[in-house]
Amino acid sequence: MLRAHNLHIRRGRKTVLADVSLQLKPGEVLGVLGPNGAGKSTLLGALCGELAASDGEVLLDDRTLKDWSGQQRAQRMAVLPQVSTLDFAFSVEEVVGMGRLPWQSGRVRDDEVVAEALLAADAGHLGGRSYLALSGGERQRVHLARVLAQLWPGQAGQTLLLDEPTSMLDPLHQHTTLQAVREFADRGAAVLVILHDLNLAARYCDRLLLLEGGRPVALDTPQQVLRPDSLKAVFGLEVLVQQHPERGHPLIIAR
């Protein structure tokens, strides 16, 4: 389980993240919302150990991230960055197969996992293609399959951190991707996902963290966080919040 306690990050003299405490619970999808520059990616960088905390600490199963060996940590935590810069003509399976690096599970098992992860990310039909021949959205789904393969099939004690996994996807695949993430969490893994689309967040997340200027404004259920007054305060956006007629979660409509 991943816990952050009183996390602060300073860049030079500027504090870019302050006072964040949170716990990623097994089986839960935690969404992170906030305007550009609110510190969402900084938070993700701090949670995965890429950015050193100036204050506070991040604990994975009650041990600081530094105390884990790279391989053991990679078996428990996978991270999907916002953009990837792979510029070599690997096949789609090879890219997803890189997610199996922390495991010595053998070629047969790895191939099974790669195929299942590709299906889960709705990228099964991309098998055999060259990564460089894919569109931006297809690449994004291949990388999602890669991080899913890293933790496959997903269980309690594992953590998945996703930085805007839907930013380049068409509407259908925004839903299939988050549905796959949802199912992954249902098998026990804890998921943190940075999103921009408030309605996607309302539908697929169990809890939401709202950030503004590097500080947490709210951390609660979507019903509690997605209120017109707090959205106006953080995003400067006038919204109506209604109830989804079929599913009951909040539905946010710009006025």
Next chain:
Amino acid sequence: MTALVKPRGLFVGLILLCLLAIWLSLALGPVSLPLIDTLRAALRLIGVPLAPEGLEQAELILGQIRLPRTLLGLAVGGVLALSGVAMQGLFRNPLADPGLVGVSSGAALGAAVAIVGGSVFGGLPEWFGPYLLSACAFLGGLGVTALVYRLGRHNGRTNVATMLLAGIALTALASSAVGLFTYLADDATLRTLTFWNLGSLNGASYARLWPLLIISTGVALWLPRRAKALNALLLGESEAGHLGINVERLKRELVFCTALGVGAAVAAAGMIGFVGLVVPHLVRLLAGPDHRVLLPASVLAGASLLLFADLVARLALAPAELPIGIVTAFIGAPFFLYLLLRGRA
């Protein structure tokens, strides 16, 4: 599929190509030996009991001249290609070259110091004489690379972009120092310097061969152990870190292997360009970018290419010899341009 050739087919082809290159390299030269005699003499040299009639000359030429030269070509070609793979992986750019981290220019500077300043070291012990040039080149390459690596480090992390720029700056600096030595040199040393700067397998001897063979074997055994990590590094440094790779250690190993390998190759055979750039690229076009195939295949392809280039070098103007660096540049530079233009299309 992204690969044109299956790994097994590629390896069979490359091994056959390499054997052919070895055979021709042993057989052809100012005195051409019948191919069958070459084979029989080579078998006798490795201890197969064959009748020695009519093989005395072949055995002498083979043992004293062609065999060390061929081994030198294999080791230099293999290790240069491997270093190219390592650098292209480190910089995550298929157009990177082992020279980028300053090892070639550092070695050239070391050699220039040894050649031009050689008389200053007159008091050295007799046995060290033949090693002086190699040792200076090796240490020069290692020294400049260490400096480039040091300049790229900040807050305990290595920034490869800074390393790249530091490498360019130090290469320019070392080149101007070499230029200064060239200006100061007299005619005889100038000729040695020029010839050395263009590279040659001529005058290969077992004494110069051993250090290179040991180092290149070490590098060739070590780097393939990092093949999967190199694959992951191509995703990006932080992605590789999230996959459990110790990225800082991996980068250190890549720079160290390159400095050692290229340093030893340049020390033994002078500056031979474009092998490290072109060979990995060519293999990648055929077999895809997976380092588990790319690393061993590049060794074979690099070794073969260098032997063929050496054949051209010694046969094109026979009995005179072309510097091999000229041959590899003639093949390599147009190929490099082709890659650039092809990428633009």
